[in-house]
Amino acid sequence: MSSRPHGQPRPYRAGRRAETAAETRAAILEAALRLFLERGYGKVTVGDIARESGTAVPTVYASTGGKASILAHFISEGIGDPIVDQTLSAVNACRDPRETVAVATHGVRVDNEQYFALLQVLNTAAALDETAAETLARANRVYREALAVVAGRLEELGALRAGLTRGRATDILWFFLGHPSWRLYVADCRWSWNETEQWLAQQVSAALLDDGIG
Incomplete structure (x- = not known):
């Protein structure tokens, strides 16, 4: 028994x-x-x-x-990808401003390249579905928070242009390194990922770094 x-x-x-x-x-x-x-x-x-x-x-x-929850699941996976923490750790370890920009740009490139197709889906879905729009807003908020860490590191290094605040530097980083820029050059203009990464890193350095930085 x-x-x-x-x-x-x-x-x-x-x-x-x-x-x-x-x-x-x-x-x-x-x-x-x-x-x-x-x-x-x-x-x-x-x-x-x-x-x-x-x-x-x-x-x-x-x-x-359902559909929106499934999409949110995949975006959450992307937000939690180890590349984000790895990149920020590398950024905080940098002592050279231009290297900091290069490391940040490369990490952002890897993340965007890996989830490029999914982000295209999310952008399309956001125009059709309120929950998807909220998911996109959350993803962008986390993205900007990561870029703020990069801006903060450049500020700590004393590398930002005179009068440029951390907040404004974050806005500039978002302009150059946010999802829309990668989509514009890779998808619309047909640039390679390497070409896009190199050009964006140059533009970020020119826009953010003090002229005295070698």
Whole structure:
């Protein structure tokens, strides 16, 4: 006779259910991302995601919360990418202002390049969906906060142009290194990522650094 208390589920059953739920969620997320990239956010329905992932519409909602929540999940992954902390750590370790700009620009480039297609989806979705617009606003806010760290490091090094505050320097960094600039030069103008990185780093240095910086 089993010593397990009456009505208590077997541990392996609960574990298997959790594993199955995780596998289902992963399949839904993978299918949704594939469809978003292939068709664009606005042309994908929850029904499409369900069919692509081999699940039912209620399962998609129960597992992920729907289209906007799925998109927010992927953006959150991007925000939490280790490249962000790695870049900021490297920036704070720099003692040369131009090297600081180069390191920051390269880290931003890697992040944008890795999530370029997803950011295109998010920008399109933001015009159609209020939740997606809020997700974009949150992503941009975190992005600007990271750029403020770069501006702060340049200020600590005494490298900013006379009269240029940390806040204004952050605005300038956002102008040159924000998502729109990468999209403009890489997608619209067909520049390579290397060309774009080098040119933007030059423009940031010219705009922010004191003329006396070698």
